[in-house]
Amino acid sequence: MRLTDKLPRVAPDGLPAAVLLSFLATAGLFYVNIMAALVTGLSDGLGIKPASAGLIASANVYGAAVGALAAVFLIRRIPWRVAATAALLGLIAIDLVSTRVVSVPWLTALRACHGIVGGLLVGVAFxxxxxxxxxxxxxxxxxxxxxxxxxxxxWALPPLVPHYGTAILFLALAAFSLATLAMLPFLPAYPVATESGVTAAPAPIARRPLAATLAAIFLFQAGNMGLAAFIIGLGRNAGLSQDFIGPTLAAANWLGALGSILVVAMGARFGRAKPILGSIAVTLLFTAAFWRSDLAVVYVAANIGSAIVWAFTIPYLLGLAAAFDKVGRTAALGGFCSKLGLASGPLLTGLLLDRGGYPLTIGAAVLLLLLSGLAAAWPARLLDRAAPSQD
Incomplete structure (x- = not known):
């Protein structure tokens, strides 16, 4: 018997399990949550243009999209715990190597490899x-x-880059993966099974509603991350200081968690169409408010508001994708499209910044979010009619 078999396991559907699964899914894509610090840190620490820093970050997330797509085909063939352990060890190794690389082409390639491994981990977790x-x-x-x-x-990483270089960014990522690896043995087995306990055969998937759902996820993530990756530069361009921007973004992230806490409390009690469409409508308003980032109070309100509704909306969109297949294939596809959107947003913003500046990028974000709401409306209403709401 292995030592890990003697460790206590949390209840499959309890709050501790939700926390541990959240860390597992976050570990493969944690750099997205500090994307603004990563882009700014790479630009400042390596002395490269923002577009080059954005390219490195986008390569990381595009790699994650490839890994998430691979997970769709592997989740029924490889035990998820084995795959997760191997992926976490791979992430730690790549992050440690990244601390020694300063060449933009080599770092871009290395981070793309990191993304593939991380995307596979997130796909498995989803x-x-x-x-x-x-x-x-x-x-x-x-x-x-x-x-x-x-x-x-x-809040903490950007001020450390001038003292410790870009290595501090990758060491932070490695530390998070190491902590997640220590949590892994406490998760239960989560076999693919029906309510009777018999292994389930893959059920037919409604392809057109699923396609609309995946498009909504892609557009929503692209619209949000396109601005979020350059939100520090947006504030600086508007005349705000780093001492003001840093705490603002930290507060926005912490308060943004209120949106996801609300999802934890609500579940699918009110269906999915109303929460998704209502929150995307609010997201449009807060995103458009970034046009007046020269007003400090507007910049603060736009960051906090958009963070809250982002954290509220994306769980419902990912849950919408997961609802098409309990094996986990469509959830992994949702993760793939999420990462594809997270990668494409910064890449698009980097290109638009050279042509029209921040006003054009804000307009592009508003358009992408609007299209996301239109794409999500049909599948959300379809599933709400097909199944009773959950408490």
């Missing part, structure tokens, strides 16, 4: 989350963890 009784609530807890710890990273 597939396991889909096997819980209420994926929406677990995804909500995931955002609580991401925003809470991400806020610490955004």
């Amino acid at each position: 597939a396991v989350i889909a096997r819980t009784r209420s994926p929406d609530r677990v995804f909500g807890m995931l955002l609580v963890v991401q925003f809470g710890i991400g806020g610490i990273g955004l």
